[in-house]
Amino acid sequence: MRGPWWQKRLYDFGYRLTSPRQIIINILRNTDKHLSAEDIYIDAIKTNPSIGLTTVYRTLDLFSQIGVVQKFDFGEGRARYELTNNPLKKDHHHHLVCVNCKSIIDYTDFVNEELELMNKTEKALSEKYQFNIFHHTINFYGMCSKCRIKE
Amino acid sequence: MRGPWWQKRLYDFGYRLTSPRQIIINILRNTDKHLSAEDIYIDAIKTNPSIGLTTVYRTLDLFSQIGVVQKFDFGEGRARYELTNNPLKKDHHHHLVCVNCKSIIDYTDFVNEELELMNKTEKALSEKYQFNIFHHTINFYGMCSKCRIKE
DNA sequence: TTAATTGCAAACGGTTTGCATGGGC
DNA sequence: GCCCATGCAAACCGTTTGCAATTAA
Numbered sequence: 520m521r522g523p524w525w526q527k528r529l530y531d532f533g534y535r536l537t538s539p540r541q542i543i544i545n546i547l548r549n550t551d552k553h554l555s556a557e558d559i560y561i562d563a564i565k566t567n568p569s570i571g572l573t574t575v576y577r578t579l580d581l582f583s584q585i586g587v588v589q590k591f592d593f594g595e596g597r598a599r600y601e602l603t604n605n606p607l608k609k610d611h612h613h614h615l616v617c618v619n620c621k622s623i624i625d626y627t628d629f630v631n632e633e634l635e636l637m638n639k640t641e642k643a644l645s646e647k648y649q650f651n652i653f654h655h656t657i658n659f660y661g662m663c664s665k666c667r668i669k670e
Numbered sequence: 671m672r673g674p675w676w677q678k679r680l681y682d683f684g685y686r687l688t689s690p691r692q693i694i695i696n697i698l699r700n701t702d703k704h705l706s707a708e709d710i711y712i713d714a715i716k717t718n719p720s721i722g723l724t725t726v727y728r729t730l731d732l733f734s735q736i737g738v739v740q741k742f743d744f745g746e747g748r749a750r751y752e753l754t755n756n757p758l759k760k761d762h763h764h765h766l767v768c769v770n771c772k773s774i775i776d777y778t779d780f781v782n783e784e785l786e787l788m789n790k791t792e793k794a795l796s797e798k799y800q801f802n803i804f805h806h807t808i809n810f811y812g813m814c815s816k817c818r819i820k821e
Numbered sequence: 822t823t824a825a826t827t828g829c830a831a832a833c834g835g836t837t838t839g840c841a842t843g844g845g846c
Numbered sequence: 847g848c849c850c851a852t853g854c855a856a857a858c859c860g861t862t863t864g865c866a867a868t869t870a871a
Contacts, residue, residue, distance in 0.1 A: 538826090556861080557860080571827070571828040572828090572861090573828065573861090574828070576860090594742075594749070596859080597860060598860085598861090615801055615803075626795055626798075626799070636780065639780065640810075641810065644779060645812075647779065649814070649818075650766055650810070650812045650814055652812035653769065653811050653812050653813070654811055655808065655810045656807070656809050657806065658806060658807050659792065659795060659801070660803070660804050660806065661801045661802045663801055664799075667800075667802055689851090690851085707835080707836080720852090722852065722854070724854080727835090728837090728852085747835070747860085748835060748836090
């Protein structure tokens, strides 16, 4: 395994349970939601009240750089984070975002077809534009049923 | 035509050419780039130096609410804006974003196939989740050729 | 002992708001 | 005259940075 010393221990929950990095990984492992840095911070201080918000940001940045965590921006003015391989989440999913209440639904409908097309597109784009593509996002924006009733 | 009084005049360039709204529309019409509020502001004060950045934000917000402008968030910590029907831009396109230098390429490869699938997906999602879907975004993230050489 | 990790407070940068002025109808 | 549009300055808020203290290897 490559990377810094602690990377290979990321999923070893027996290791120094109160280390901020372990706490944050645990929080992300135990949710199927898209948490913001603040969400994670609020949850983290329940386990270790001395954790700082700065550490949460730095940890998330580190994790997203090494690909353990994926950072999303749904246009709310704050980032949201997901564990890349979350056992509680559908493997490959995309997002359906309510522009009103900001709720997010993960969907997997047509992902197989989608994936096929995306792979094809990715390959073509890589060659045509000489891009080294890491990942893609597909978001649908609209208004959820609850918000539609209220309006 | 529905909407506020000035909406029907959006494309009437003879009308009060120094009004901030007209200036901003002109700027967006004459570029094929994804401009940030600041980009637009810097361009706008060349035409009318008394325009304020606040007005740029308020105008863009208004335009994106009525669907004249689409707001994008590529995860840079700032929003970028495109005219929905920009004559200089490809009709329906998606984005290829360099995570390093933040350059954005509009691509149209496979858009027809993509569009077909997206329409199908959109319809299915609308029904399944009772969402009223307005639009979608597809972004590929990777590293462009220039940045790859530098690293 | 040496480098990495962390918390605090302050800075930062994009965006929004309060408020008073100005311009169109 | 009334309402909407606008500019300015200040507030806001998520995020980043400088720095000193702590911890791990």
